Amino acid sequence: MITREPEYFPPPGNFIGRLGRGIVFSSRGLGRALLLLVDTLACMRFVFATRTRKEIVYQMFVSGIKSLGVITIVAMFTGMILALQTGIELRKFNQEVNIGAAVMVSMLREMGPFMTALILAASVGSAYAAQMGTMVVSEEIAALEIMSINPVRFLVLPRMVSLMVMTPLLTFYSCVMGVLGGGMVGITQLSVPWHAYIRNALDFAAAKDLYVGLLKAFIFGVIIAIVACHQGFSTTQGAVGVGNATRRTVIVCFLTILVAGYMITRLFYINALD
Amino acid sequence: MIELQNVSKVLSGRTILDKVNLQIHDGETCVIVGPSGVGKSVTVKHMIRLLTPDSGKVIVNGDPISELSGVELEAAREHFGVLFQGGALIEWLSVRENVALPLREKTSMGESDIIELAMQKLTLVGMADHSTKRPSELSGGMRKRVGLARAMVRNPSILIYDEPTSGLDPVSARTIDDLILSMQAELGVTSVVVTHDLHSALSIGDRIAMITGGRFVETAAPRQFVESENESVQAFLASQFITRKGDWENWRR
Numbered sequence A: 001m002i003t004r005e006p007e008y009f010p011p012p013g014n015f016i017g018r019l020g021r022g023i024v025f026s027s028r029g030l031g032r033a034l035l036l037l038v039d040t041l042a043c044m045r046f047v048f049a050t051r052t053r054k055e056i057v058y059q060m061f062v063s064g065i066k067s068l069g070v071i072t073i074v075a076m077f078t079g080m081i082l083a084l085q086t087g088i089e090l091r092k093f094n095q096e097v098n099i100g101a102a103v104m105v106s107m108l109r110e111m112g113p114f115m116t117a118l119i120l121a122a123s124v125g126s127a128y129a130a131q132m133g134t135m136v137v138s139e140e141i142a143a144l145e146i147m148s149i150n151p152v153r154f155l156v157l158p159r160m161v162s163l164m165v166m167t168p169l170l171t172f173y174s175c176v177m178g179v180l181g182g183g184m185v186g187i188t189q190l191s192v193p194w195h196a197y198i199r200n201a202l203d204f205a206a207a208k209d210l211y212v213g214l215l216k217a218f219i220f221g222v223i224i225a226i227v228a229c230h231q232g233f234s235t236t237q238g239a240v241g242v243g244n245a246t247r248r249t250v251i252v253c254f255l256t257i258l259v260a261g262y263m264i265t266r267l268f269y270i271n272a273l274d
Numbered sequence B: 001m002i003e004l005q006n007v008s009k010v011l012s013g014r015t016i017l018d019k020v021n022l023q024i025h026d027g028e029t030c031v032i033v034g035p036s037g038v039g040k041s042v043t044v045k046h047m048i049r050l051l052t053p054d055s056g057k058v059i060v061n062g063d064p065i066s067e068l069s070g071v072e073l074e075a076a077r078e079h080f081g082v083l084f085q086g087g088a089l090i091e092w093l094s095v096r097e098n099v100a101l102p103l104r105e106k107t108s109m110g111e112s113d114i115i116e117l118a119m120q121k122l123t124l125v126g127m128a129d130h131s132t133k134r135p136s137e138l139s140g141g142m143r144k145r146v147g148l149a150r151a152m153v154r155n156p157s158i159l160i161y162d163e164p165t166s167g168l169d170p171v172s173a174r175t176i177d178d179l180i181l182s183m184q185a186e187l188g189v190t191s192v193v194v195t196h197d198l199h200s201a202l203s204i205g206d207r208i209a210m211i212t213g214g215r216f217v218e219t220a221a222p223r224q225f226v227e228s229e230n231e232s233v234q235a236f237l238a239s240q241f242i243t244r245k246g247d248w249e250n251w252r253r
């Protein structure tokens, strides 16, 4: 059941009490979020039901296509900044042409998935949390459960699947845009010809960089959907609660994405350290 | 039959329900009245297990719904149609799709049958003309009527109405009262109606239960209710200009 009994705890008396409660509540939140993930994965068998499919396509449009604009701009500027910064240093050694490799590899490995996930967490994730939160407050979730319509299947599943698909796609797109942006800076500011830039970029990019980046994006997508829906469902106390859920979603998503990003990098590039 | 047995509930450190007992028989219309914030919504939420009693039991058609979970709970909830106090409509679906939702999700009916049935229920509550609107484009009273249509659409055996007529103009309110009456007369549904409106309570209720201070202070048929000696009941009646000697039969249809 998503709808929970209202809880009441008298305010904690002192610092120790507050700290203890913070730890207990965070662990409980983590546990509930993981349960929600398991629930959603268990609902995966409904992915191809007609109604779910329609909703997934719609959510893909909302989360994906509508984020294209901002992702284009952010990715291009990230690529441009990367090219400019590395270019300034490399110029000292007459190695400006290597900005291609620098931009390509950092976009694929880190910046692409990372930037995309942060943008999606802040825009789509917070929107999910606000929507779920409002539905809790206006008793829509309760109404669904009374009608025996599972909110996880009805609401979480389409959102998670759409982010599972859209985050890698948008990440790939942002890598392309970043490399383009880097190339523009190369041509105009560092007089690196376009073909040399692209050749250099492609020479250094490995297939592994791409698939680890896309895997990262996939996991970030799952994180955003689950954190947002979990926070939304945990909303109490009306409009203030919806605001809190939204705020917490963005914070928790950012932190989790950072930590998970590090872990995945560590896992796949561990040999590179030797 | 719905039975609350010694149900107690503490919310936010306050005792809202204090060993409450109530029996609602099959085919009966039971009206729950009482001042605002006294626990009427909390009482009906126990019947559909949106709240679990701290102690005591809730039994619906023989099933202890307060102790069920999972599939059994889902099965027990199949008996109910619920009108929530605020309507609880899904905001991104049109009025018609909201009413059609339970049919789409829980039955294998064909598309045209679903639409037809949804429109039929919307006509009953006088909302057929607004079927393509979104809930956000409706007034509070209109949302309520759509919520009512959704609650009825699968012909449940128990209907729970949380303030079906508050926020409605008097004419629509009487239409809803008539609808509740006809649901009972024609389909034999059991109804639980929460209301502040004593006129409505007296005209549709087989029994009226008044709750204050965490307990039902009076549970009686309309005539006996009006004649009750209980002070809270008398104050409540007087506030709506209904006197003990008043010709209450005028309210009765």
Ligand SMILES: Nc1ncnc2c1ncn2[C@@H]1O[C@H](COP(=O)(O)OP(=O)(O)OP(=O)(O)O)[C@@H](O)[C@H]1O
Residues within 6 Å of the ligand: A006, A007, B011, B012, B016, B034, B035, B036, B037, B038, B039, B040, B041, B042, B043, B085
């Ligand atoms: N989720 C909750 N958390 C904490 N307290 C609650 C909750 N829901 C209700 N209460 C408390 O329970 C009491 C009864 O609430 P309830 O909603 O049942 O009132 P009501 O009788 O339906 O009033 P109204 O006629 O205004 O709808 C209120 O005092 C409220 O403060």
Ligand SMILES: [Mg+2]
Residues within 6 Å of the ligand: B040, B041, B042, B085, B162
């Ligand atoms: Mg209420």
